[in-house]
Amino acid sequence: MDLLEYQGKQLFRKHGVPVPDGQPAKTVEEAVAAADDLGYPCVIKAQVLIGGRGKAGGIKLASDRREAEQHAGAILGMDIRGFKVHQLYVEVASEIEEEYYAAFVFDRSAKKPMAMFSTRGGVDVEEVAETDPEAMRMVHVDPLIGFQEFHARRLTFEAGIAGDLIRPVGALLASLYEAFVTEDALLVEVNPLLVTKSRDVVALDAKVTIDASALYRHPDLQEFRSEEGMDPQERMARERGLTYVALDGNIGILGNGAGLVMSTLDVVAQAGGEPANFLDAGGGSKAEAITQAVEVILSNENVAAVLFNIFGGITRCDEVARGLLEALDEIDSTVPFVVRLDGTNDKEGRALLAEADLPNLHPESTMLGAAKKVVELAG
Amino acid sequence: MDLLEYQGKQLFRKHGVPVPDGQPAKTVEEAVAAADDLGYPCVIKAQVLIGGRGKAGGIKLASDRREAEQHAGAILGMDIRGFKVHQLYVEVASEIEEEYYAAFVFDRSAKKPMAMFSTRGGVDVEEVAETDPEAMRMVHVDPLIGFQEFHARRLTFEAGIAGDLIRPVGALLASLYEAFVTEDALLVEVNPLLVTKSRDVVALDAKVTIDASALYRHPDLQEFRSEEGMDPQERMARERGLTYVALDGNIGILGNGAGLVMSTLDVVAQAGGEPANFLDAGGGSKAEAITQAVEVILSNENVAAVLFNIFGGITRCDEVARGLLEALDEIDSTVPFVVRLDGTNDKEGRALLAEADLPNLHPESTMLGAAKKVVELAG
Amino acid sequence: MAILVDRDTKLCVSGVTGREGSFHSLNNRDYGTQVVSGVTPGKGGQDVEGIPVFDTFHDAVTETGANTAMVFVPPRFAADSILEAEDAGIDLIIAITEGIPAHDELRVYNHIRRGSSRLIGPNCPGILSPGKANVGIIPAAFFSEGNVGLVSRSGTLTYQIGNELAGRGFGNSSIVGIGGDPVPGSSFIDVIELFETDPETELIVLSGEIGGDAEEQAAEYIGEHVTKPVVAYIAGFTAPPGKTMGHAGAIVSGSKGTAAAKAEALEARGVRVGRTPTEVAEIAVALVTDPT
Amino acid sequence: MAILVDRDTKLCVSGVTGREGSFHSLNNRDYGTQVVSGVTPGKGGQDVEGIPVFDTFHDAVTETGANTAMVFVPPRFAADSILEAEDAGIDLIIAITEGIPAHDELRVYNHIRRGSSRLIGPNCPGILSPGKANVGIIPAAFFSEGNVGLVSRSGTLTYQIGNELAGRGFGNSSIVGIGGDPVPGSSFIDVIELFETDPETELIVLSGEIGGDAEEQAAEYIGEHVTKPVVAYIAGFTAPPGKTMGHAGAIVSGSKGTAAAKAEALEARGVRVGRTPTEVAEIAVALVTDPT
Secondary structure (H helix, E strand, O other): OEOOHHHHHHHHHHOOOOOOOEEEEOOHHHHHHHHHHHOOOEEEEEOOOOOOOOOOOOEEEEOOHHHHHHHHHHHOOOEEOOEEOOOEEEEEOOOEEEEEEEEEEEEOOOOEEEEEEEOOOOOOHHHHHHHOHHHEEEEEOOOOOOOOHHHHHHHHHHHOOOHHHHHHHHHHHHHHHHHHHHOOEEEEEEEEEEEEOOOOEEEOOOEEEEOHHHHHHOHHHHOOOOOOOOOHHHHHHHHOOOEEEEOOOOEEEEEOOHHHHHHHHHHHHHOOOOEOEEEEOOOOOOHHHHHHHHHHHHOOOOOOEEEEEEEEOOOOHHHHHHHHHHHHHHHOOOOOEEEEEEEOOHHHHHHHHHHHOOOOEEEEOOHHHHHHHHHHHHO | OEOOHHHHHHHHHHOOOOOOOEEEEOOHHHHHHHHHHHOOOEEEEEOOOOOOOOOOOOEEEEOOHHHHHHHHHHHOOOEEOOEEOOOEEEEEOOOEEEEEEEEEEEEOOOOEEEEEEEOOOOOOHHHHHHHOHHHEEEEEOOOOOOOOHHHHHHHHHHHOOOHHHHHHHHHHHHHHHHHHHHOOEEEEEEEEEEEEOOOOEEEOOOEEEEOHHHHHHOHHHHOOOOOOOOOHHHHHHHHOOOEEEEOOOOEEEEEOOHHHHHHHHHHHHHOOOOEOEEEEOOOOOOHHHHHHHHHHHHOOOOOOEEEEEEEEOOOOHHHHHHHHHHHHHHHOOOOOEEEEEEEOOHHHHHHHHHHHOOOOEEEEOOHHHHHHHHHHHHO | OOOOOOOOOEEEEEOOOOHHHHHHHHHHHHHOOEEEEEEOOOOOOOEEOOEEEEOOHHHHHHHHOOOEEEEOOOHHHHHHHHHHHHHOOOOEEEEOOOOOOHHHHHHHHHHHHOOOOEEEOOOOOEEEEOOOEEEEOOOHHHOOEEEEEEEEOOHHHHHHHHHHHHHOOOOEEEEEEOOOOOOOOOOHHHHHHHHHHOOOOOEEEEEEEOOOOHHHHHHHHHHHHOOOOEEEEEEOOOOOOOOOOOOHHHHHHOOOOOHHHHHHHHHHOOOEEEOOHHHHHHHHHHHHHOOO | OOOOOOOOOEEEEEOOOOHHHHHHHHHHHHHOOEEEEEEOOOOOOOEEOOEEEEOOHHHHHHHHOOOEEEEOOOHHHHHHHHHHHHHOOOOEEEEOOOOOOHHHHHHHHHHHOOOOOEEEOOOOOEEEEOOOEEEEOOOHHHOOEEEEEEEEOOHHHHHHHHHHHHHOOOOEEEEEEOOOOOOOOOOHHHHHHHHHHOOOOOEEEEEEEOOOOHHHHHHHHHHHHOOOOEEEEEEOOOOOOOOOOOOHHHHHHOOOOOHHHHHHHHHHOOOEEEOOHHHHHHHHHHHHHOOO
């Protein structure tokens, strides 16, 4: 779950990561009131879950109330790389002396958190890491002992920052790690990490991704859950607890288990078809969940045919068959369904489908056969 | 550093360990005001750093203001096993249903914290552990992962407490561990851990020992430092940063390093003498520290002779000699000093003593010889 | 022989009294697995169709000699249950639970890894050694004893590939689902190392997917340490690139995590990669018929 | 030969620019120890009479090939410095610092113990292998090369016993101060194990003191694993019992921690215990003259 900048900064503050004063705003009036409150010059920032806001004109300096009003009006409702701006953040303007970069992220390879620091912040750090790898300092943190002072010293001394910044940057990194762990973040990224003219160190941006699996222990973070940037099917699927990703083709896909669904996409593509979605019905799906999944798939008007590819472990094929039949009964669709059922209770499932004997139901016995069939039916 | 009950409970509260309401008091008036505030019945408790307060009459139930006044007056100033009562704690009376025992302590042998729990609390648990070891449940905690829910389950299920108490007792144990670690305690002990008639779980007593080496990171705990129960020499030594323990004999002992001082005590005892103190001047003592140490030793009027046993590593023998000569110059004592110097700069140290040529200074070249000499001189 | 679970497995199931837990425990027992005990705090003393239930793993180990644990409790309790099993001296812990918070997994991983227990999963379908023992939720009826060692990040995809292999007459020494979480307790490498030394295993099939670099690491390991033939499958060639917000992840991994990059890494080390589950089985047939 | 430190030791000193740190670093170098570098954050690039100073242990290891660390920084910084040395891949870390908080020591101990580095101390005088290397604050002039391995919890008592032995013509293979803190990085057993396999060591002297049960554990180990003669000394026969408030400590240790109990445990395993440092030396003479 990605957080907007102002949400991330709220967490930063809670854990002692210094950030400039700022206030969120949803309307031009709120933005102007916030700007008046914070004082001028201030910065009006679009709050969207995508990078490149500055280049897109989503971040503007306002030196007085007139400018604040003007910028807020211009930015609200703006479209930034497909994301519409519904939310602003008004922040005190900072005088920039240096721009650094700092982050904590999971290193899946080493299975440890990785601390990252660079003096080349405020720019595309992926490019920095590629063209000048030495400029990106990285150290692993043993999660059982946590981020130690020596980690901070390594990062800062090796990056070669000035002596007077070693301690404040180190302290910021320690607080950032605390936020990373305490808030169950998968990523905390500060770019740029600012050194002001008065040699203060502040996080000027905040990119935070929270582990959705850990939300149960962060009731305060659940309200940050945003549906911004989701297409209607994705929103429907989330409401029903399904994993759905919209794609561009015309073949609806449903499977159980992410690996099998991905494999199904591949096989359909190889057979010459174009999937309309990725939908993982998950393990142990009951009939009701399957019915809802069918609704989600069919709500996409591009869908010309649907492939059900089920290999039951926890999932029982008879439940899937029952769910599908219920859905077809309710929706009354003529879209053809190719259904392949294997695994737990597959015989029972196949029997249910045979019994229903619907004209648009096409049972297939193998995954490859089913993929070929659905491509044929989708035309 | 041992804490008084009310100080320990202050820490408990901070970490969520439930304790009955209570207020400290230093006078009868304060105690009565506290009792009025808390309501009756309440308990007036002597605050001393020694066990067995109840048996000694240091804990009394007051059912009204008259009794509160009476008990507070009786307990203040009372002597409990050598400790004079300067401080009271007034606490809401609890209705006792069960008395358990809980503690966290360092297990030096396993080099891990040990969690302890017993349903046989409110009594001498050392005796319980001896006569009925099964009644004392103990589990080690890996300090790198901390006290987990399973540790609490093991303790409580294995102790066989009622099902409705598993969670509250487990939660109390988790909070107690947090206090143990966060406050740098060497011991936290709750005896009794009370189950009230309304099935609430509270810590009715609190024994907490704080690691003196960690006080630098607990400025709030430093004010708890008490000099209660210390003899005048111990207080003088502490003010000077020396480690001093008063003993019953007449031979003053000074050495550098706890092991060497203990060994010196043993050797003096074997030679037939009786040490008057243990004094470790520590590593790298400067002349001034030695001078102060001599002052502390001689402030004990029983001292008939003094043994200096120095083996210099960090400590330099010439510094020791210089400190001793300065002290003797200032104090003008006739008490004989037997001095054995070996190690770093021993030649220089011995030369300084020889040069001073004081009548009450007796250099010796071996530890054993020095011990025999000081016993002879002490008479 | 087989790896990890076999006739000597003595299984204790955490969450044995739950709906899924009891269903699969009994299923595993029906298959022949020795399910000696279960753990559900507060239900000690009860039993699940003869499987005795204990309040703690420690009691279960002491009383029933369990050497393997299966963790079936909800995510909120799973990390604690794994740690408890380890503390109780269980050798092999198989965590089925999906949705354990990543930081919990990280702590558990780094703790377990430095001890002597082995963790498989979490978020995995378990391990099946056909004809010997089944621990987890793999539908055993589809698989028979044989010489193919199968290791996979994905549950149902494992069944699919196993099924394709079975369709061509292959049986399995063991089928190991290592799980799809970012921090699996055991990696492809850990399992492949066991297959390499298992006399029954003659062919190893690795089933991977996009994300992370576990397949790339496995490729390197195979190139250096594995003498047995290995066939691989990678799911996700046509998966859309995930939306990730920050840059740190991309920099750290150093890998694109794409199916193409993984297939390339494997092929560079001499591992043949099937483009569909069916093709994996076909390659396996070719390798056995004409091993080169 | 010797144990732990010798001519191959390449020492990096944490806190090398401090008053005590520089004094003893130079002292150790004068003795012949290879003091290759030092660490003081913020003073990287400077030198202490030719010893190059680095900001981090990682730099020091990379640049100077240090394999041994001596930690001389104040207690507030010591645990971090030990962890840094370990993270930088130092094999042997000798922590002189006194007064490290116990919970810090506990975390450091449990972390280091599960890795491959060895920690001696904290709150110890270091290690002297006469004629080869001196790392720490042991006054080396009193000791010469020889065949007695000496291990002690106490600093100055070590010198006293070493001196008594020297007075009777004994030299030392190595003198190891393990430190007097409740959680020493290495125990008597760890060091005795090394002496047992060190060909130069013919006699082992153990110097203990009251408190804890390290001597009792050592006694058991010696009884089972040590073939070389061992002489022991225990300080504190006449020490007053410490005032401790709670009961938990006494229950956990199970040992009284008294000198008498320790001496008894050692003697029960055939270890002769001298009642004074002088007597230790006399027993050593007797053992060497008439080894039984």
